[in-house]
Amino acid sequence: MPANKEFELGGINHLALVSSDMRRTIDFYSGVLGMPLIKTLDLPAGMGQHFFFDCGGGDCVAFFWFPDAPDGVPGISAPKTRPEQGELLSAVGSMNHVAFHVPVEKFEEYRTRLQEKGVEVSPILNHDDSEWGVAPTFDEGVFVRSFYFQDPDGILLEFACWTRAFDESDVSHAPKTAADRTAPKEKSNAAPA
Numbered sequence: 001m002p003a004n005k006e007f008e009l010g011g012i013n014h015l016a017l018v019s020s021d022m023r024r025t026i027d028f029y030s031g032v033l034g035m036p037l038i039k040t041l042d043l044p045a046g047m048g049q050h051f052f053f054d055c056g057g058g059d060c061v062a063f064f065w066f067p068d069a070p071d072g073v074p075g076i077s078a079p080k081t082r083p084e085q086g087e088l089l090s091a092v093g094s095m096n097h098v099a100f101h102v103p104v105e106k107f108e109e110y111r112t113r114l115q116e117k118g119v120e121v122s123p124i125l126n127h128d129d130s131e132w133g134v135a136p137t138f139d140e141g142v143f144v145r146s147f148y149f150q151d152p153d154g155i156l157l158e159f160a161c162w163t164r165a166f167d168e169s170d171v172s173h174a175p176k177t178a179a180d181r182t183a184p185k186e187k188s189n190a191a192p193a
Helices: 022-032 104-116
Strands: 014-019 037-043 048-056 059-065 098-101 125-127 144-150 156-162
Touching (some): 014 022, 022 048, 104 156
Parallel strands (some): 014 059
Antiparallel strands (some): 048 059, 144 156
16 A cells, blocks of 8 residues: 555544434444444533544544534435435535445454344445446456445445455546536526636
């Protein structure tokens, strides 16, 4: 892996998401996924709460609870469904999904374990560099295996495991720009005529 020459980063400290029901969030992330709840905060002036769960490797997933948070809008705040159900789209600036790294040798066992806990999970996806990005079977072209599921608020989650090392050939696509977008442009963001 190439080294960061600008900053010494040690991974993700935390991702901050928004919960509609902190008790239900604890039940899912600690009860179902087994993540220890390691820090809780009541925000000042009744603004809400901020809770942190250890998701391994020194990283955390955190949740805010705001008493006046608006409901999420599927397809804008997050994808409407799981990817295998035909939807991956979410809005610019949204958080599309959180992928947790799991050991390759426990990947299929973990999928079964979630199903046994009543979590609806996607089929296993063997991601490769083919036209559709998914191989029908696990072969030497697969670089990551994953499956998806949703938390009680509809946040899209993924368990993923890398299956091979990357090299310079894995960075080969020209980046798209705002000019390539087909979504309607907001008038306030449009360039002056």
